[in-house]
Amino acid sequence: MNGKRVRATQILMTQDMNVRTDADVTEVVSRFVTLAEGVVANWVEYAKGVLLFIMAPDEDRSGAFYIYDRKRGRFWLLDLRDGVFGGYSRREMRRKIREFRLLAFAENPSRLSDSAHERRTAYAL
Secondary structure (H helix, E strand, C coil): CCCCEEEEEEEEEHHHHCCCCCCCHHHHHHHHHHHHCCEEEEEEECCCEEEEEEECCCCCCCEEEEEEECCCCEEEEEEECCCCCCCECHHHHHHHHHHCCCHHHHHCHHHHCCCCCCCEEEEEC
């Protein structure tokens, strides 16, 4: 454990977007990005989850990290507890992915919630 903290907040489910959980991941993520009015700057896909780095168009420091739990059809916003507010640049993205070990959440999104009613949880990585 490296002491870095991440807060995950469930923000949307596939059913909220009128998309089946078993729909193609490209369709699900595309719908989410459209609703977020953003652009995908990075996408890392695993069997159980997807790590997304989404930015506002034409905003260099607007990037935010999301996890899509493919099995449960849930999108989570990741809040990196590093004192940065307002988003990250593409240049910072890879360092933050390593520093906070964000790929571990995409590999196993069930780490974000042990119960269906839980909406917000802080984790040490």
